[in-house]
Amino acid sequence: MNSTERPATPSSPHRPRLVQMWQNWWRGLSPSRQDRYAAIAPLVAVVMFFIAIVAAFWYLRSEELEREREAMRRDVEYAQQRIRLRLSERQEQLMRLARDVGNQDVDKNGFNDRADTLISQYAELQALTWIDPGRQVRATQFGPSVAAENLLTIDEVIQKKELLELFEMARDLQQPVFSQPLATTETAPMLLLEVPISQKGRFGGVLLAEFSIENLLRYGTPTEILARYAVTMQDGKGTTLAGTPLTPRVAAQRLLPWRAQPNEFDMPVAPVGNSLKLRAQGYHTSLGLVSNGLFWLVGVLSFMTAWLLVATWRHTRKRIRAQEALQGETNFRRAMENSxxxxxxxxxxxxxxxxxxxxxxxxxxxxxxxxxxxxxxxxxxxxxxxxxxxxxxxxxxxxxxxxxxxxxxxxxxxxxxxxxxxxxxxxxxxxxxxxxxxxxxxxxxxxxxxREQLSASYERFTIVLEALDASVSVAPLGSAELLFANKLYRQWFGSQTVGHLQLVAQAGVLPSNSNASTSMDDEDGLMGLPSDEITTAVSGNAEIYIAELGKWLEVRSRYLNWVDGRLAQMVIATDITPRRHAEEQSARQAEKAATVSRLVTMGEMASSVAHELNQPLSAISNYCSGMITRVKNGSLSEEALLGALEKTAHQAQRAGQVIHRIRSFVKRSEPNRSLADVSDIVSEAVELGSIELKRHNVRLSHHVAARLPKVNVDSILIEQVLINLMKNGAESIANAERPAHQRMVELRVVPRKIDATDVIEFSVQDTGRGLSPEALERLFQAFFSTKSEGMGIGLNLCRSIVESHHGRMQAENLYNGPEVTGCNFSFWIPVASQAESAE
Incomplete structure (x- = not known):
């Protein structure tokens, strides 16, 4: 019959309530829990039985030990009384001897006889000494069987600090005084007793008695107690003075640690006090294994029964867990199949x-x-x-x-x-x-x-890449494998990585140390690559010329992670040959425009140049006419002739310099940048520009800062910019019809720092009417001019020249309150080191 199919028993009103509660609780448990409790119940019963046996044994053993301790205490008290009586008898005998000595009934010989009688009669008394009030030894007697090194010497009696204190205590108290046991490394411990001698009410010295603690223990303790216990004498610090104490046995410490220490009891020995204790330790004849055989038999049987019950319970639990695991696995597989x-x-x-x-x-x-x-x-x-x-x-x-x-x-x-x-x-x-x-x-x-959509997308992607007008190639870093190449790349370089590597090397898009050879086997082939370029994927652009193709290519590079996780480099090369040709043509046209602009400028300055040349030529003509007249009159001396000729040569040189400046300014030449001194450029421009300013009756003042660094420029082009700006300033002043004291153009050249870059700033400031807002917005546009007869290419060309030198140009009006008082044109050019780094 199953446990769940038990017949219900009617509850009886006479059944105890506790039993009913137990039955209700048991019936409320599941069958598996009932089986578990049923398997645990026998184990609990066996464990409780074993605990009861252990408790009973422990109680009986405790009672036995308590009885042993009580018997030991009585025996120790009895032995202590025997020792105390023995010491008291010796004290009384010594007090009688001290009284006879104090009454002078005993002389030195009589003292020796009576002392010898006491020492030979009582084995614990080792020596007896008579000391007078001055701590001088009058007589001493010791046993013949005692070695001299075990007794106090006369020097020790006189000088030892402990004996001095004992002597003073006996003198002060006028009573017998016991001392603590004295011992050294050379002598055995001795117990001292000093009995004061009274001579007619005055202190007459002491009798010092030395007791052997070993003999006191041997002869003072009853033999039955010595046979039953290990009896020892100890001082107040626990040091053994006499006897041999028991030591715990190693085997007992390992098997039964609670029985390793023997029973012991100690108490102070009167009348000495706590400085001398009598200690007894009980002997253990065995560990009790044989006498407790029944206990161990019950214990072993209980352990075997418990072990069998535990094994049965564990086996049952394993079967139950296996059934539960099988059921859970079945449910899991069914749920997994359904999900x-x-x-x-x-x-x-x-x-x-x-x-x-x-x-x-x-x-x-x-x-x-x-x-x-x-x-x-x-x-x-x-x-x-x-x-x-x-x-x-x-x-x-x-x-x-x-x-x-x-x-x-x-x-x-x-x-x-x-x-x-x-x-x-x-x-x-x-x-x-x-x-x-x-x-x-x-x-x-x-x-x-x-899959069909991906295939179509891939096909469209391939068609786009194949139809690109740029070469696209992808190759892993540190490998000669070509991962991807489009149609144009294959037409130019074939299907190998030679073209890819050529583009990379010639464009310089890899770091300089990426191809460094390594000699260590554990070095990575990618060591040395710039981590910032790889992680941020910053593209690099370069324009290179491929002689095999006869083309100019713009190369762009980018690092990327390929589909297999490798780090790769994609290179895109675009044919820019037509653009380079257009740029070269534009450069040639700009050069022609600059030359034309200089010719136009000199054409506008023709009358001023003619006037400038007319002065030295007129002076030459006058000097020549004067010399001819004076030669004809015969009034020309040799010194006057030399002076006139020198002045004539100077004016000729002056005219030649003007013509040389004009020729070098308008001469067409290829752009030639070189390191130039700023002061030389300014002086050349001022010399030519001052001619035009004089024609308009405009004063020119210029300031060049000292110790300026050199600039890498084309001097003729920079002179052209300065002359153009000074000429425009003079024309603006002339159009404004300023009075003579306000007709002035100022040229300043100073060093500055713009955006952490060292530059040289050129500024030309006039006192004209300034520029309108519309003119400021369109000032540098091509073919825009504020002059009716202007062509509108001068300022645009100036700006192009400045920007080709990595500089910037700007214009602004000058104000005095709301009134415009002039205009300021300024531009800056980087110094030589900054310009080279920019290129």
């Missing part, structure tokens, strides 16, 4: 469906009852494909396995179709025999659609 999206189908050896999971039914729309037990053709086979699928099933049943599975169309119950991929594996039972075939089916309609 997966893969359809599962099992066939027996005849092709009959024996099992389908919920996913298979959900895919096909057929229920489990409609599929299980069906033979081919199956309901989910399309009508037009049944013969093909039947042949595939025959191949499947014959053991032909498709490693990658096979694809087929499946018909749902509602008539719709979907694509599926099936994987077949043999179904093996627990005995290793094949019982059928297990098939897993996955709906691949959506993956097929995504």
């Amino acid at each position: 997966v999206l893969t359809g599962m189908r099992a066939l027996d050896l005849q092709g009959r469906i024996s099992y389908v999971n919920a996913a298979f039914c959900q895919m096909t729309g057929w229920s489990e009852e409609e599929l299980v037990g069906k033979l081919p053709p199956y309901p989910y086979w399309p009508e037009g494909d049944q013969s093909t699928y039947h042949d595939m099933l025959i191949d499947e049943m014959s053991g032909k396995v498709f490693p990658g599975g096979f694809q087929m169309r499946v018909k749902r119950k509602n008539g719709s179709m979907f694509e599926a991929r099936l994987y077949v594996s043999p179904l093996i039972d627990g005995h290793g025999r094949q019982t059928g075939w297990m098939t897993s089916m996955t709906d691949i309609t959506e993956p097929n659609r995504i």
Whole structure:
């Protein structure tokens, strides 16, 4: 009968309430919990029985030890009384001798006789000394069997600090005084007694008695106590003075630690006090294993019973856990089969469906009852494909396995179709025999659609890359493998990485130490690459010329992570040959425009130049006419002739310098940048520009800062910019019709720092009417001019010249309150080191 099928017993009103509560609690437990408690109950009973045996043994043993301790205490008290009586008798005998000595009834010889009698009669008394009040030894007597080194010498009696204190105490108290046991490394411990001598009420010295503590223990302790216990004498610090104490046995410490220490009891010896203690230790004849054999037998049997019960309980628990694990595994597998999206189908050896999971039914729309037990053709086979699928099933049943599975169309119950991929594996039972075939089916309609879209996207991507007008190549770092190359790259360089590496090396888009050879085997081939470029993927651009192709290419590079995780470098090369040709043509046109601008400037300055040349030429003509006249008159001396000729030569040189400046200014030449001194450039420009300023009656003042660094420029172009700005300033002043004291142009050249860059700033300031807001916005545009006869290329050309030297140019009005008082044109050029780094 099962535990859950017990007949209900009617509750009796006479049954105790506790029993009813127990029965109700037991019936409320589950069967597995009842089995568990039923298995634990015997084990608990055995453990409780064993605990009761141990408690009883412990109680009896405690009682026995307590009785032993009580008997030891009585014996020690008895032995202490015997020693105390023995010491008291010796004290009384010494007091009688001291009284006789004090009454002078005993002289020195008589003292020696009586002392010798006491020493020979009592073994514990080792020596007896008579000391007068001055601490001088009058007489001393000791036993013949005692070695002299074990007794106090006369010097020790006189000088030892402890004896001095004892002597003074006996003198002050006028009573016998015991001292603490004295011992050194050379002598055995001795107990001292000093008895004061009274001579007619005055202190007459002491009698010093030396007692052997070893003999006092041996003769003062009853022999039965010495036979029963290990008796020792100890001082107040626990040091053994006489006797041999017991030591715990190593075997007993390992087997029974609580019995390793013997029973012991000690108490002070009167009348000495706490400085001398009598200690007794009880002997252990055995560990009690034989006498407690019954206890150990019960213990072993209890342990064996408990071990068997525990083993049975553990075996039962293992079986219960195995059943629970099997049930949990079954539930887990069932839940997993019902939750997966893969359809599962099992066939027996005849092709009959024996099992389908919920996913298979959900895919096909057929229920489990409609599929299980069906033979081919199956309901989910399309009508037009049944013969093909039947042949595939025959191949499947014959053991032909498709490693990658096979694809087929499946018909749902509602008539719709979907694509599926099936994987077949043999179904093996627990005995290793094949019982059928297990098939897993996955709906691949959506993956097929995504695959088609990816294929189309890849095809479009490939078409775009192949049709690009730029060469695209990707290669891993540190390898000669070419990961990708488009059509134009293959046309230019073929299908090898030679072209890719040539572009990388010639464009300099790899760091300088990336190709450094390494000699250590553990070094990485990518060591030395700039981590900032790799992590931030900053592209680098460079323009290079490929002689084999005869083309100029703009190369751009970027680091990227390839699909396999390797670090790769993508290089894009664009043909910029037409652009370079256009830039060269534009440069030539700009050069021609600069030359034309200089010619136009000199054309505008023609009258001023003619006036400037007319002065030295007129002076030459006058000097020549004067010399001719004076030669004809005969009034020209040799010194006057030399002076006139020197002045004539000076004016000729002056005219030649003007012509040389004009020729060098308007001469067409290729741009030639070199290190130039700023003061020389300014002086050349001022010399030519002052001619035009004089024509307009405008004063020119210039300031050049001292110790300016050199600049890397084309001096003629910078002179052209300065002359143009000074000429425009003079014309602005002339158009404004300023009075003579306000007709002034100022040129300043000073060093400055702009955006952490050292530059030289040139500024030309006039006192004209300034510029309108519209003119300020369009001032540097081509063909825009504020003058009616101007062409509008001067300032645009000046700005282009300054920017070609990595500089900037700007203009602004000068104000005095709301009134415009002039205009300031300024531009700056980097110093030589800054300009070289910018290039």
